[in-house]
Amino acid sequence: MKDITIGKYYSVDSLIHRLDPRVKLVVTLIYVISLLFMRNAYMYLVAAVVLMIYIKLSNVPIIYIVKGTKGIIVFLLFTVILQILTVKGADVLFKWKFISITRTGVYSGVFLFVRLILIIVGSSMMTYTTTPNELTDGLEKLLSWMKKLGVPVHEIAMIMSIALRFIPLLSSELDRIMKAQTARGIDFSEGNIFERLKKLLPIIIPLFVSAIRRSNELALAMDARCYHGGEGRTKMKPLQYSRRDYIAYIILLLYLVFLILLKKMLHLSVLSGV
Numbered sequence: 001m002k003d004i005t006i007g008k009y010y011s012v013d014s015l016i017h018r019l020d021p022r023v024k025l026v027v028t029l030i031y032v033i034s035l036l037f038m039r040n041a042y043m044y045l046v047a048a049v050v051l052m053i054y055i056k057l058s059n060v061p062i063i064y065i066v067k068g069t070k071g072i073i074v075f076l077l078f079t080v081i082l083q084i085l086t087v088k089g090a091d092v093l094f095k096w097k098f099i100s101i102t103r104t105g106v107y108s109g110v111f112l113f114v115r116l117i118l119i120i121v122g123s124s125m126m127t128y129t130t131t132p133n134e135l136t137d138g139l140e141k142l143l144s145w146m147k148k149l150g151v152p153v154h155e156i157a158m159i160m161s162i163a164l165r166f167i168p169l170l171s172s173e174l175d176r177i178m179k180a181q182t183a184r185g186i187d188f189s190e191g192n193i194f195e196r197l198k199k200l201l202p203i204i205i206p207l208f209v210s211a212i213r214r215s216n217e218l219a220l221a222m223d224a225r226c227y228h229g230g231e232g233r234t235k236m237k238p239l240q241y242s243r244r245d246y247i248a249y250i251i252l253l254l255y256l257v258f259l260i261l262l263k264k265m266l267h268l269s270v271l272s273g274v
Contacts, residue, residue, distance in 0.1 A: 008068075008168045010128045016058035017129045020245045021138025027252055028126045034259060035115050035122075040266055043259060044114050050255060051122055060128050068124055069117070076116050084109035127164055136161040141239050155229055162218070166211070173210050177203050 016024070031047070038044055055065065089104030130138070139157035146153050181202050190196075 008127065009131050010060050010064060012059045014057060014059035014129070015244065016054065016125075018244070019129075019248055020239055020241055021130050021134040022142050022239065023241075023245045023248045024126050024130055025135075025138050025142060027248065028123055030252060030256065031122050032119050034256065035118055038111075038115070038259075039263075041111075042266060043262060044111065044118070046259065046262065047118055048114075051118060051125075054125060055121075058125060058129050060125070065121060065124065065128075069120060072120070076113060079116070080109045080113045083112050132161045132165045135164065137235065137239055152229070154233070166214070169214065170207065170211060174203065174207055177206050177210075 031051075035044075035047060038047065055062065084101055084105045085099065087102065087105035087108045088100070089102035091103040092100055093103055093106065094101040127135070136157045139160060140154050143151070143153045143157065186199055186202065
């Protein structure tokens with residue numbers, strides 16, 4: 001659990017770190033949405049190359065990013081296996097009793113795995129390169145138009161920022177609790193699935209208690225500093241777009257245009273082949 005890096009800020013100087021948080025939020029959102037509409041390997045290859053370039057410009061080590069995905073790789077593999085077994089097709093590769101694996105299911109499972117990896121890594125890059133304060137300011141600025149509708153934008157941005165900040169804190173707390181229970185003689189690797197789930201109770205309850213305690217301490221600290229929401233608050237460092245931010249928006253637009261053209265070219269090639 002200590003290797004989970006999702007939600008942590010990686011402090012280093014880079015071009016991506018110096019971008020406006022609004023740019024990184026928009027880039028992450030558009031990138032994730034674009035992955036949901038990809039249907040072939042060429043488009044996923046383009047998305048992977050773009051993400052690798054983004055990582056290179058951020059100066060965040062690949063090893064650090066890989067460590068962050070190790071904790072959820074089991075859930076990803078379970079999702080992929082479930083996808084392979086449930087998606088049916090005409091070309092059956094393996095069949096045993098009620099279990100059948102088709103070529104369509106394998107392709108669907110592989111594409112799903114690649115999509116989830118790109119979504120997780122792409123979303124994590126936002127927290128790796130953006131501090132919680134910058135993230136809060138960026139969200140509040142992007143959603144400022146919703147204030148006219150009576151939506152508490154500042155409070156929503158603050159809640160989302162705190163939630164992201166609590167991910168690494170709770171993961172380290174969970175690791176500490178598991179080590180304490182192991183020192184008391186509990187072996188989490190023995191027994192069947194029901195026995196292992198029963199052993200999780202001594203972990204879940206202290207984890208909830210710790211989360212409530214931390215949230216209460218945070219609320220008291222914010223109240224002691226006279227925090228009463230975003231009404232009337234000013235910014236010590238107001239967000240302002242620079243030249244590199246506009247260039248980033250242009251690159252994002254070119255990325256979308258290239259994907260659309262690539263999709264149309266592949267569609268026309270399939271039709272001409274038919």
